[in-house]
Amino acid sequence: MRFDPFAAIIVVTEFIILLTFHEWGHAKSAHMLGDSTAKDEGRLTFNPAAHIDPIGTILLPLLAQLFGGMFFGWAKPVPVDPRNLRNPKRDMMIIAAAGPIMNIICTFVILLGIKLLKETIGFPDRSSAMQKQIWLFLRQSAQISIILVAFNMIPLFPLDGFSVVYGLLPWKQAQAFGKLRPYGMMILLSLLFLPDMLGIPSRYNPIRVIIGIIYSNLYNLLATLVGLR
Numbered sequence: 001m002r003f004d005p006f007a008a009i010i011v012v013t014e015f016i017i018l019l020t021f022h023e024w025g026h027a028k029s030a031h032m033l034g035d036s037t038a039k040d041e042g043r044l045t046f047n048p049a050a051h052i053d054p055i056g057t058i059l060l061p062l063l064a065q066l067f068g069g070m071f072f073g074w075a076k077p078v079p080v081d082p083r084n085l086r087n088p089k090r091d092m093m094i095i096a097a098a099g100p101i102m103n104i105i106c107t108f109v110i111l112l113g114i115k116l117l118k119e120t121i122g123f124p125d126r127s128s129a130m131q132k133q134i135w136l137f138l139r140q141s142a143q144i145s146i147i148l149v150a151f152n153m154i155p156l157f158p159l160d161g162f163s164v165v166y167g168l169l170p171w172k173q174a175q176a177f178g179k180l181r182p183y184g185m186m187i188l189l190s191l192l193f194l195p196d197m198l199g200i201p202s203r204y205n206p207i208r209v210i211i212g213i214i215y216s217n218l219y220n221l222l223a224t225l226v227g228l229r
Contacts, residue, residue, distance in 0.1 A: 015061055038080065110227045
């Protein structure tokens with residue numbers, strides 16, 4: 001992997017912007033459902049500074065881009081008080097799903113922008129070097145946005161997929177599923193990094209396989225909807 005600080009900074013910047021929309025989706029949906037905790041703490045904003053975790057949002061992603069390894073990061077969790085929700089089980093599912101939904105919307109808008117640029121000024125074939133860089137920035141942003149969707153929908157705590165599955169399950173099954181909550185982070189980290197440590201090829205890593213399947217199908221679907229396929 002080529003050491004390229006400028007390219008690494010660009011990727012992390014894209015990651016921060018897309019995480020900001022993701023976290024805003026959580027905060028906005030919580031506020032709409034009756035909980036103003038995130039709004040009161042200044043999280044209902046598109047200001048990236050409100051959502052950045054110095055280690056998870058900047059340091060680890062930057063190191064991964066500079067020196068190789070799995071790109072892994074997070075933002076500050078959006079605070080939600082279930083006591084303010086009328087139907088906590090259902091509403092927490094909606095709040096969790098709102099983040100990935102925002103990234104799907106972001107991807108659709110970015111791909112639509114690429115389609116319009118392609119139709120109007122011939123991106124990227126008939127464009128200048130600067131315009132080609134803009135096109136690469138947009139395409140890479142769309143890809144990162146879909147990866148955020150795919151990763152966050154894995155049904156392990158603290159990812160959004162855990163709350164979505166919990167909310168969809170009948171009460172008895174949800175209670176049994178909820179017992180996995182204390183072990184979610186340990187299971188997630190093990191699945192992410194243990195195969196690499198053991199020398200297992202990436203194609204056999206279950207987390208990467210799941211992310212890859214969701215990513216390819218969802219990205220191709222959105223690209224088809226805007227006419228890029």
